[in-house]
Amino acid sequence: MTLMVPAVNVADLKDTTLLNMGIFALFVAITMVIVIKASRNNKTAADYYAAGRSFSGPQNGTAIAGDYLSAASFLGITGAIAINGYDGFMYSIGFLVAWLVALLLVAELLRNTGKFTMADVLSFRLKQRPVRIAAAISTLAVCFFYLLAQMAGAGSLISLLLGISDWGGQALVIIVVGALMIMYVLIGGMKGTTWVQIIKAMLLIAGAAVMTFWVLAIYGFNLSDLLGGAVETSKNPNILNPGLQYGKTETSKIDFLSLGLALVLGTAALPHVLMRFYTVPTAKEARKSVVWSIWLIGIFYLFTLVLGYGAAALVGADTIKAAPGGVNSAAPLLAFHLGGPLLLGFISAVAFATILAVVAGLTITAAASFAHDIYASVIAKGKADADTEVKVARRTVVVIGLLAIVGGIFANGQNVAFLVALAFAVAASANLPTILYSLFWRRFTTQGALWSMYGGLSAAIILIALSPVVSGTKTSMIPGANFAVFPLSNPGIVSIPLAFFLGWLGTVLDKRKEDVTKQAEMEVRSLTGVGAEKATNH
Amino acid sequence: MGHDAQETDAAAAVDFKEVQSTEQFKELRKRHRSFVFPLSIAFLLWYFAYVLLADYAVDFMSTKVWGNINIGLILGLLQFVSTFAITGWYVSYANRKLDPIAAEIRQEIEGHEFDQHGNPVGGTTK
Numbered sequence: 001m002t003l004m005v006p007a008v009n010v011a012d013l014k015d016t017t018l019l020n021m022g023i024f025a026l027f028v029a030i031t032m033v034i035v036i037k038a039s040r041n042n043k044t045a046a047d048y049y050a051a052g053r054s055f056s057g058p059q060n061g062t063a064i065a066g067d068y069l070s071a072a073s074f075l076g077i078t079g080a081i082a083i084n085g086y087d088g089f090m091y092s093i094g095f096l097v098a099w100l101v102a103l104l105l106v107a108e109l110l111r112n113t114g115k116f117t118m119a120d121v122l123s124f125r126l127k128q129r130p131v132r133i134a135a136a137i138s139t140l141a142v143c144f145f146y147l148l149a150q151m152a153g154a155g156s157l158i159s160l161l162l163g164i165s166d167w168g169g170q171a172l173v174i175i176v177v178g179a180l181m182i183m184y185v186l187i188g189g190m191k192g193t194t195w196v197q198i199i200k201a202m203l204l205i206a207g208a209a210v211m212t213f214w215v216l217a218i219y220g221f222n223l224s225d226l227l228g229g230a231v232e233t234s235k236n237p238n239i240l241n242p243g244l245q246y247g248k249t250e251t252s253k254i255d256f257l258s259l260g261l262a263l264v265l266g267t268a269a270l271p272h273v274l275m276r277f278y279t280v281p282t283a284k285e286a287r288k289s290v291v292w293s294i295w296l297i298g299i300f301y302l303f304t305l306v307l308g309y310g311a312a313a314l315v316g317a318d319t320i321k322a323a324p325g326g327v328n329s330a331a332p333l334l335a336f337h338l339g340g341p342l343l344l345g346f347i348s349a350v351a352f353a354t355i356l357a358v359v360a361g362l363t364i365t366a367a368a369s370f371a372h373d374i375y376a377s378v379i380a381k382g383k384a385d386a387d388t389e390v391k392v393a394r395r396t397v398v399v400i401g402l403l404a405i406v407g408g409i410f411a412n413g414q415n416v417a418f419l420v421a422l423a424f425a426v427a428a429s430a431n432l433p434t435i436l437y438s439l440f441w442r443r444f445t446t447q448g449a450l451w452s453m454y455g456g457l458s459a460a461i462i463l464i465a466l467s468p469v470v471s472g473t474k475t476s477m478i479p480g481a482n483f484a485v486f487p488l489s490n491p492g493i494v495s496i497p498l499a500f501f502l503g504w505l506g507t508v509l510d511k512r513k514e515d516v517t518k519q520a521e522m523e524v525r526s527l528t529g530v531g532a533e534k535a536t537n538h
Numbered sequence: 539m540g541h542d543a544q545e546t547d548a549a550a551a552v553d554f555k556e557v558q559s560t561e562q563f564k565e566l567r568k569r570h571r572s573f574v575f576p577l578s579i580a581f582l583l584w585y586f587a588y589v590l591l592a593d594y595a596v597d598f599m600s601t602k603v604w605g606n607i608n609i610g611l612i613l614g615l616l617q618f619v620s621t622f623a624i625t626g627w628y629v630s631y632a633n634r635k636l637d638p639i640a641a642e643i644r645q646e647i648e649g650h651e652f653d654q655h656g657n658p659v660g661g662t663t664k
Contacts, residue, residue: 086610090592093617097585100624104574108632224605231606241600242592242610253593260589264582287632294625298618440571521554527566528640530552530647 020161023345024352028180031353034199035184035192057285059198061292064276066197068095068267068293069204069300070146070358071153071328074351076417077301078334079327081308083317085230085239087246088308090256091417092301094263099297102268103290109439109526111277111286117365118271119373122434122453125518126446129378134453136373138430139271141457143366144403145426146272147359149419151178151408154355156325156416160332161348165324171409177352178405181359185367185397193360194279200353205296207350208303211331214338215310226306229313239312255488259421262492266424269431272365283529310334327415359404367396410477414469421490422464429456429495433503439526441507445514448507456499463491552647566639573631581624588613 055063073095080088114120119135155174164170185193219226231237238244246256267273277286311320311330314337323329335347371393376384384392411419433452437444463486464470470477472484488494525531557563592599592610599610 086592086614089611089614090589093585093588093614097581097617097621100581100621101578103625104578104628222605224607227606238600240606240608240611241596243596246593247596256593257589260586264585284637287629291625291629294621298622302615302618517555520558521552523567524552524554524557524563524643527563527570528643528647530644 017162019341020345020348023342024161024349027346027349027353028356031196031199031356032184034195035188055194055279057280057288058292059289060194060276060280060285061289062201062296063194063197063279064273064289064293065296065300066199066201066204066354066357067272067276067361068297069201069354070416070420071150071157071351071355072417072420073297073300073304074204074208074354075153075156075328075331076149076415076420077304078307078311079320079330080415080417081305082311082315082320082330083327084245085234085236085309085312086242087244087256088417089305090260091263091421092304094260095267096294096298096301098264098267099290099294101265102273103287103294105439106268106274106435107277107286107290108283110274110435111280111283112526112529112532113522114278116275116278116372117369118274118431118435119369122431122438122449125438125514125522126444126449131446131449131453132373132377134450135431135434136369138426138453138457139369139373140366140400141430141461142269142271142423142427143362143369143400144407145423146270146420147362147366147400147404148407148411149416149423150355150359150362151404152411152414152419153328153416154178154181154352154359155408155412156328157332157348157351157355160323160325160329161344163324167412170324170412174408174412175405178401178408181356182363182397182401184356185360185363185401186394188360193357193364196353196360197357200350200357201296203350204354205300205303207347208300208307211310211335211338211343211347212303212306215306215314215334218310218314223306226309226313230309233313233316239309251487254493255490258425258488258490258493261496262421262425262428262490265428265432265492265496266421269427269435270424271369271427271431272361275365275368276361283532307331307334314338326413359401363397363400363404364393366400367393370396414475414477418489422469425464425490425492425495426457426460428492429460429499431456432496433500437503437507438522442519442523443507444503445507445510445512447510447512448503448505451506452499452503455502456495459495459498460491463488463495467491557643557647560643562639562643566636566643569635569639573628573635577624577628581620584620585617588617 072091077088077091077095080091082088110118110121113124117135118139119132122135123131151174154177155170158173158177159165159170162173164173184196188196215226216223219229227240230239236244246252246259277289280286280289308330311334315330315333320327320330320333323333325332332344332348332351336344339346371389375392376382376389380388430453433456434449437448437452466484466486467489468476468484468487469489470484471479472482473479476484591613599608599613601609603609603612
């Protein structure tokens with residue numbers, strides 16, 4: 001069937017490798033300069049973690065979009081729609097609707113109560129040490145899963161550009177790319193990262209807009225004809241209908257529901273997204289930034305629908321699956337089909353910058369969480385000076401980065417959007433119940449928080465480890481073994497309700513009562529913004 | 539950072555339990571919750587109705603309405619529309635009903651006004 005699709009031939013890519021890489025390298029060099037320039041002003045901890053709280057709502061909203069529109073959104077969703085049709089569209093919808101949870105229930109209240117990390121809010125009126133440690137551990141776990149997905153995406157992308165299709169070569173690519181990304185974070189801090197995210201969000205949305213316009217132009221701006229083209233190339237009318245991927249068995253249908261649950265509840269519990277709300281000076285700016293990002297993200301996801309079906313129609317699922325990078329190469333291959341090596345180089349560079357920016361955001365969140373919540377508050381018992389804290393944060397960046405590289409090598413070849421959905425499931429299980437309970441439930445106690453966080457986190461991780469994602473099928477991370485006793489590939493439908501239940505149970509069984517004064521303070525602060533951290537003056 | 543410390547001190551002297559029990563604060567909490575809770579339940583129900591339809595009512599979702607565009611695609615796009623609409627609605631509600639009363643309470647506690655960056659301007663510190 002590959003012969004039926006004329007324009008894209010993966011072998012052609014090798015002839016243009018130099019040009020692709022040239023455009024790509026130029027772009028990476030430019031972003032590097034920006035990061036170095038932006039990092040000159042990193043003086044205090046508030047600078048390093050929260051960019052001095054100096055960003056405006058629209059700036060931060062664009063940066064949030066940059067943080068959120070990761071390789072999963074661009075490479076993953078486009079690939080998922082190109083191959084699985086309508087079922088891939090589910091990611092776009094879930095990823096977007098989830099923002100309403102953040103907007104209505106979390107963003108502003110969180111901005112008003114916290115300082116640097118998610119743990120600031122969760123431990124506000126509960127016992128500091130245990131809750132802080134639990135929040136930091138779950139932050140590290142979520143960041144790890146999210147990072148692993150980005151590393152796998154980076155591997156796919158560069159392998160495609162260089163035409164490397166063997167496993168060892170791709171592993172090497174992931175190592176090099178991962179090391180490069182760690183460098184960025186070490187140099188840039190939050191301010192550098194935020195600027196990369198703003199620039200990259202604009203380039204990504206512009207690039208996707210151009211490709212969308214181009215694809216639609218080919219089909220005379222008629223969506224119906226584009227869909228018809230996808231059916232024709234795939235020779236499968238079901239690509240337009242739900243169920244191509246998840247409709248096969250009763251188990252896979254429940255898996256779809258589980259995915260839907262994890263997607264919609266995950267966003268408002270992602271530590272790296274929550275941390276972005278601290279880079280603005282007030283709750284009102286936090287609200288503005290969410291609104292801004294909802295619009296940008298929503299419009300981008302409308303583009304991915306066209307790009308996904310465009311790749312299905314113009315490139316074809318078989319060509320995509322056979323290319324180095326597999327399902328994640330749909331968007332770059334579509335770019336190559338439309339605009340040749342020039343557009344491929346540009347789109348790949350943008351995709352790479354996307355991954356880079358997200359990796360930076362994630363590692364900085366993980367590092368801040370470890371340095372601020374575990375090192376400064378627990379190990380050094382609040383006696384660490386800011387310099388040591390930032391030093392610890394930088395070391396954490398290196399460790400987290402290395403772990404993600406190893407994970408990325410094993411996850412190579414899996415759809416990036418799918419991997420990110422696992423991170424969403426972990427976040428929604430470990431963090432969301434405690435965030436909501438501590439903001440809205442007066443009686444909530446430390447024991448409830450700990451049961452919910454540790455219970456949700458371990459349930460999610462254990463179920464992923466025992467799922468077909470890790471073992472038991474040809475596409476698993478460890479294809480040789482089979483210990484997949486849990487049938488669903490996304491654990492959300494079990495672990496999220498369990499975490500909510502444990503939070504409730506731990507609280508009603510707790511004989512200790514929490515400090516009512518602290519509860520009053522948290523409630524008043526969260527709604528009014530009294531005493532919230534202000535912008536630092538330079 | 540000295541500025542931060544000063545702010546925290548000012549807030550530490552406040553009797554939050556007393557503020558919490560004022561009618562004004564209760565009104566703010568009521569306005570906030572009576573808006574965000576029902577709306578959250580509504581959009582989650584609408585989202586899960588959509589997911590369940592895509593999961594278990596494949597034939598219905600595959601019904602073609604216009605050319606190759608089927609009900610599934612239309613409902614999916616309506617999820618986008620509802621998300622944008624709810625966002626707009628909440629922002630207008632928060633600007634009209636929540637922000638003024640929150641600002642009043644904050645002024646009473648902190649005794650000074652804030653510029654758009656949240657820094658105190660004019661007025662005197664209590």
